[in-house]
Amino acid sequence: MPLLTVEQLGKSYNTHTKVLRNVNFEVEAGEFVSIIGPSGAGKSTLLRCINRMVDIDEGAVIFNGADVGMLNKKELRTLRTDIGMVFQHYNLVPRLSVIENVLHGRFGYKTTLQGIMGRFTEAEKERAFYLLEKLGIAEHAYKRCNQLSGGQQQRVGIARALIQEPKIVLCDEPIASLDPKASTIIMDHLKSITVELGITCIVNLHQVEVARDYSDRIIGLREGQVVFDEMSYRLTEQRTDILYGTKSKPVTQVRELLTV
Amino acid sequence: MNENLVRIKRKNQTVIFIVVLTVFTYLSSVITDFNILHGIATLPEAIVWIFSNLVITEESLERLPTIVEKLIETILMSIAATTTATIFSLILGVMGSKTIGTSKALGVFARFVASLSRNIPVVAWALILLLSFGQNSLTGYLALFVGSVGFLTRSFIEVIDEASQSAVVALRATGATYVQIIGKAVIPECLPQMISWVLFMIETNIRNATLVGILTGTGIGYSFDLYYKTMNYPGVALVTISIVLAVILIELLSNHVRKVIL
Numbered sequence A: 001m002p003l004l005t006v007e008q009l010g011k012s013y014n015t016h017t018k019v020l021r022n023v024n025f026e027v028e029a030g031e032f033v034s035i036i037g038p039s040g041a042g043k044s045t046l047l048r049c050i051n052r053m054v055d056i057d058e059g060a061v062i063f064n065g066a067d068v069g070m071l072n073k074k075e076l077r078t079l080r081t082d083i084g085m086v087f088q089h090y091n092l093v094p095r096l097s098v099i100e101n102v103l104h105g106r107f108g109y110k111t112t113l114q115g116i117m118g119r120f121t122e123a124e125k126e127r128a129f130y131l132l133e134k135l136g137i138a139e140h141a142y143k144r145c146n147q148l149s150g151g152q153q154q155r156v157g158i159a160r161a162l163i164q165e166p167k168i169v170l171c172d173e174p175i176a177s178l179d180p181k182a183s184t185i186i187m188d189h190l191k192s193i194t195v196e197l198g199i200t201c202i203v204n205l206h207q208v209e210v211a212r213d214y215s216d217r218i219i220g221l222r223e224g225q226v227v228f229d230e231m232s233y234r235l236t237e238q239r240t241d242i243l244y245g246t247k248s249k250p251v252t253q254v255r256e257l258l259t260v
Numbered sequence B: 001m002n003e004n005l006v007r008i009k010r011k012n013q014t015v016i017f018i019v020v021l022t023v024f025t026y027l028s029s030v031i032t033d034f035n036i037l038h039g040i041a042t043l044p045e046a047i048v049w050i051f052s053n054l055v056i057t058e059e060s061l062e063r064l065p066t067i068v069e070k071l072i073e074t075i076l077m078s079i080a081a082t083t084t085a086t087i088f089s090l091i092l093g094v095m096g097s098k099t100i101g102t103s104k105a106l107g108v109f110a111r112f113v114a115s116l117s118r119n120i121p122v123v124a125w126a127l128i129l130l131l132s133f134g135q136n137s138l139t140g141y142l143a144l145f146v147g148s149v150g151f152l153t154r155s156f157i158e159v160i161d162e163a164s165q166s167a168v169v170a171l172r173a174t175g176a177t178y179v180q181i182i183g184k185a186v187i188p189e190c191l192p193q194m195i196s197w198v199l200f201m202i203e204t205n206i207r208n209a210t211l212v213g214i215l216t217g218t219g220i221g222y223s224f225d226l227y228y229k230t231m232n233y234p235g236v237a238l239v240t241i242s243i244v245l246a247v248i249l250i251e252l253l254s255n256h257v258r259k260v261i262l
């Protein structure tokens, strides 16, 4: 059974526009999948339906055997502990230290009081340091997050997701605010999550090249519909053009633009 | 050419504004029977009176220990009223926030409580509370408390609504509970501004406490009232100066705290 099944998923924020339409796909455990598509295609919305950060309107999302749309509040909380999330803008608490932000990933397992009091076990703290070590930012553990570079902050975000011990990590444009060097570091770390820890990754990306280099499979979304879902190497330039609607303009038209 | 036109237009607006203001000032002084010229004429006399009567004499300095004691009592009461109000305002502020509030009804309730307690002046609160609690320090404390809840709730709502929501989203995605999110993402994020408002409230309350004290017969306000009614003007002068000094001291102190935390 696949880890994640999305069946005829439909979503709209208001009555007149449908953001997602009849989306179907499956993701096996251990896969690295990229979702690409033009801005506004519904990539972020699709990710948010998987851990129900937004409500599901039509169809179903089945994660690890559970129908995500049907869960009650408590079950939803348990589901979310199994799903890590990484954001474009890192979404850390900037005034808190790196280690505090990482440990935030454990709240899902704690009672409200334990969380408020900041009661973490030795094992959890050790694990947090281990992850920071692994991500190469252990020396910043006690610094405030707003003193870190974007690339370093994103690694804190990844550590926060990993300390959840998730089955899947959802990444919404994790490298969109980073320079090429930091982007490579982040993508390499994400890739090693799948390869070394066997954790499934779904990554929203704007860079087609990066998607092709890193992922096993690419899902192309356009106007809320899946228009491509195949192994990465099968994404040809022509099909990318169709996906993004950038079908190269006729040569004469380009020339006109240049001469004006 | 266009620029010139704009300039002329602006000039006209200024002239109209000044004319309107003058007319209003004249009308209001006519209606209220207030003679500006007479007011200005008596000013020198008043100043002379102040400087010849409101002087600290050696005799009045003997009362200093009692005054300092009352002053400290007043400051402590202001701080107590502010800190207890802070706790209530924190809860009301979260409820009233548009970004993290849970229900519309609670939000309306919180904002209603805030505007009710804020739009009635502290002096009016003191007078209202006097009726039911009588002349004692509890009444003074409550008057300050109620006013503080209104002001702080409103400030906290603004601070929370202006803070970034991104960490809230992230914590929700980890499966954190609502209270955990408030405690570990929202409050840490808003803490410096909140502390700044609380310090401001303490300053304001120390100033208001004098006035409230006159009405409720407690603290430094009571001393002021007593000396005033017995025409002990050196005493009044000493009380006034010690209040001014205390307020300046507290302000310096809280400015220092602000610098450290922001």
Ligand SMILES: Nc1ncnc2c1ncn2[C@@H]1O[C@H](COP(=O)(O)OP(=O)(O)OP(=O)(O)O)[C@@H](O)[C@H]1O
Binding pocket: A013, A014, A019, A037, A038, A039, A040, A041, A042, A043, A044, A045, A046
């Ligand atoms: N909370 C919301 N309320 C209303 N409409 C929304 C909301 N979030 C997204 N939308 C709309 O849904 C559509 C899809 O948005 P979504 O963010 O999923 O696209 P995306 O593919 O992630 O785009 P981008 O590449 O720019 O991030 C857009 O038209 C957007 O305006």
Ligand SMILES: [Mg+2]
Binding pocket: A043, A044, A045, A172, A173
């Ligand atoms: Mg997006």
